[in-house]
Each structure stands twice: as C-alpha cells, then as structure tokens.
Amino acid sequence: xxxxxxxxxxxxxxxxxxxxxxxxxxxxxxxxxxxxxxxxxxxxxxxxxxxxxxxxxxxxxxxxxxxxxxxxxxxxxxxxxxxxxxxxxxxxxxxxxxxxxxxxxx
Amino acid sequence: xxxxxxxxxxxxxxxxxxxxxxxxxxxxxxxxxxxxxxxxxxxxxxxxxxxxxxxxxxxxxxxxxxxxxxxxxxxxxxxxxxxxxxxxxxxxxxxxxxxxxxxxxxxxxxxxxxxxxxx
Numbered sequence: 001x002x003x004x005x006x007x008x009x010x011x012x013x014x015x016x017x018x019x020x021x022x023x024x025x026x027x028x029x030x031x032x033x034x035x036x037x038x039x040x041x042x043x044x045x046x047x048x049x050x051x052x053x054x055x056x057x058x059x060x061x062x063x064x065x066x067x068x069x070x071x072x073x074x075x076x077x078x079x080x081x082x083x084x085x086x087x088x089x090x091x092x093x094x095x096x097x098x099x100x101x102x103x104x105x106x
Numbered sequence: 107x108x109x110x111x112x113x114x115x116x117x118x119x120x121x122x123x124x125x126x127x128x129x130x131x132x133x134x135x136x137x138x139x140x141x142x143x144x145x146x147x148x149x150x151x152x153x154x155x156x157x158x159x160x161x162x163x164x165x166x167x168x169x170x171x172x173x174x175x176x177x178x179x180x181x182x183x184x185x186x187x188x189x190x191x192x193x194x195x196x197x198x199x200x201x202x203x204x205x206x207x208x209x210x211x212x213x214x215x216x217x218x219x220x221x222x223x224x225x
Contacts, residue, residue, distance in 0.1 A: 001168065043216065046206075046211055055213065087150055091209055094153065095167075097150050097151045098150065099150045
C-alpha cells in the first residue's frame with residue numbers, strides 16, 4: 001500500500017499569508033495526486049487533480065505542484081474561509097489518503 | 107445539480123450486517139465509476155471500495171476485502187455497500203463519491219451516513 005505523509009500537521013497563519021502544504025508518497029505515484037479541502041461537518045471538496053489541475057470553481061489562489069513522491073499545495077493569499085483540513089490522495093495504486101494538514105487562518 | 111444521498115447507516119452489534127445505499131441524481135449515473143469512502147471521528151478519509159461504470163469491475167481496500175460487497179443498479183441510479191462481519195473499528199461516517207472519470211479523483215460527495223458498531 002502506498003502511504004502518503006502530510007506535513008505539517010497544523011499550520012496557523014494570518015489572512016494574506018502564503019500557505020505551503022506538503023504531501024510525500026512512500027513510492028512514486030507519477031502525477032496521480034489530488035488535493036481535497038474539508039471543513040467541519042462537510043464532505044471533502046476536490047481542489048486539485050493530477051497534481052496541478054484546479055477543479056471546476058476552485059479559486060486561483062490554490063495551486064498544486066510536484067511529481068513522483070513529493071507534492072505541494074500552495075494557497076497564495078489566505079482568506080478566513082480557507083480554514084479547513086486538507087488531504088492529499090493518490091490513485092496510482094488503488095486509492096489512499098494522507099492523514100491531513102489542518103490550516104487555521106486567524 | 108449532482109446529488110448523492112446516502113442512507114442505511116445506524117447502530118449495529120459487532121458481527122452484524124448493514125446495507126448502505128446511495129441515491130444519485132443530476133448526472134448520467136451509468137457513465138461513471140463510484141466509490142465508498144469512510145471517515146472515523148477525528149481521522150482522515152479512508153477508501154473503502156469502488157465500482158466501475160457498468161458494475162463489472164469492483165475494487166476493495168484492505169479493510170473491506172472479504173467482508174464488504176459493492177454493487178450498483180444503473181436502472182435505478184443507486185449504489186450499494188453490503189457490510190458483513192462488522193467490527194468496532196468500522197465505526198465511521200460513510201460517504202458515497204462520484205469519480206470524475208475512470209479511476210479519476212472524486213469530484214462529488216454525499217453528506218454521509220453514520221455507521222456505529224458497538225455492543
């Protein structure tokens with residue numbers, strides 16, 4: 001099973017700051033890496049597919065990069081509504097999720 | 107508008123069974139793969155099972171193999187998950203999710219149905 005390790009576990013930043021979230025795979029997943037946002041009491045929401053493709057309706061401040069084993073989700077200028085948990089997911093071999101990064105914007 | 111509405115969750119004793127359903131609308135159900143993803147309280151999502159658009163191909167995560175069965179009714183636009191031999195560790199919110207395309211990420215999710223396994 002491919003294990004995804006996300007870091008940091010928690011990120012506490014201010015509005016307007018840049019957030020950089022990391023996801024590392026235990027083996028190469030090529031570019032088959034997605035990112036989801038989940039707010040309390042809600043289902044996950046797809047942000048990025050195939051490492052860098054923004055999903056429909058996702059604001060331009062969200063961007064993804066990376067390939068192989070190292071991936072990054074960047075939120076260029078944080079808004080208060082970006083407070084959420086963020087999960088990476090690979091689909092190279094079956095599907096697995098990372099354990100998440102909680103972003104607090106205050 | 108795409109809608110996925112799960113049902114069938116509840117409280118069950120260890121060793122018991124439940125069948126979850128997911129009613130889909132707002133898209134051509136028979137054209138898309140579907141999946142079940144669960145999330146235990148305070149934890150990240152965990153892939154449970156997936157099924158191809160026709161229902162001919164099914165996939166299971168390690169936690170579901172041998173105990174859970176995924177199926178679909180393309181005439182009624184319903185996805186199912188039959189869960190047998192339930193364990194305490196199966197306690198979670200179970201989401202139904204739609205694939206963007208064949209083995210693509212999940213672009214739509216339901217709101218989930220809660221399964222609690224406890225004596």
